[in-house]
Amino acid sequence: MTTRRDRGERGALRLDPRLIIGIALIAGSTFGVWTLVSGLDDGVEVYVARGTLASGTHIQVDDLDTESVRLGASAEHYVVAGDFPEDGLVVARTIEAGELVPDASVDATDRAGLATVVVPSRGPLPADVSTGTRVDVWTAAETEGGGYEPPTVLVSGAEIAGIIESEGMVSSGGTSVELLVPREKVAALLGALASGDAIDLVPARASGE
CATH class of the missing domain: 3.90.1210.10 (Antifreeze-like/N-acetylneuraminic acid synthase C-terminal domain)
Incomplete structure (x- = not known):
């Protein structure tokens, strides 16, 4: 069953x-x-x-x-x-x-109209200055009495292409800055360097400020 x-x-x-x-x-x-x-x-x-x-x-x-x-x-x-x-x-x-x-x-940036000029810095660079920063180049001519004339802006909004730190025993201990400068301003900047003018780099103000 x-x-x-x-x-x-x-x-x-x-x-x-x-x-x-x-x-x-x-x-x-x-x-x-x-x-x-x-x-x-x-x-x-x-x-x-x-x-x-x-x-x-x-x-x-x-x-x-x-x-x-x-x-x-x-x-x-x-x-x-x-x-x-x-x-x-x-x-x-x-x-x-x-x-x-x-x-x-x-x-x-159109770099065809720019030239690189190396500018020695007279002192430490501001903390907010680095490669790519735009700076105004201020210059002051030295007077016969050892002083300086009122500073003026020689180049506005120059871009920093590089920062060169001096090294080695023969270095002066300063810092140099590679600037991208309009070609029409190169002669004036080189002249200021050759004359021993005081040159300072100041961060440029952003447009609109």
């Missing part, structure tokens, strides 16, 4: 262990492929020259296209989409059509 227990055992679903293992392998393989594809799609949007951009050209974001590329750590060397200044950029070296726009090939 067939009991209710026997009928229940025959009707129960029996899962083959091999089927369970197969399902697990398929799921794992699918997840692995998805992870690989996701990893390959880690491109970053960078700017690309729509046409050839000659050195000295002032460009706006409309002059560029964007393209998603995989650059890894090298992405920091290119202009990333969204990082374009509203005032535009100046091309420092020619960028060919279709070329990614390198950071080193553009600048916020």
Whole structure:
């Protein structure tokens, strides 16, 4: 006589262990492929020259296209989409059509009309002065009596390109500053240096202050 227990055992679903293992392998393989594809799609949007951009050209974001590329750590060397200044950029070296726009090939300032002049500092530089800071160059001519005439601004808003700290036994112990100066001001600044005029660098006021 067939009991209710026997009928229940025959009707129960029996899962083959091999089927369970197969399902697990398929799921794992699918997840692995998805992870690989996701990893390959880690491109970053960078700017690309729509046409050839000659050195000295002032460009706006409309002059560029964007393209998603995989650059890894090298992405920091290119202009990333969204990082374009509203005032535009100046091309420092020619960028060919279709070329990614390198950071080193553009600048916020047109440096074609600038020259570098090294100016010794008469004393410690202000704490808020560093590379990239804009300063006014004040000069005062020495008088015959050993004093100085009232100081005047010789160069306004000169950008500091570098700071040179004197080192070694033969150094004078002072600090020199590399300034980016408009070419039309170079002769006057060199003349002030040659004459021994007192020269001081004062942080320039931001526009609008």
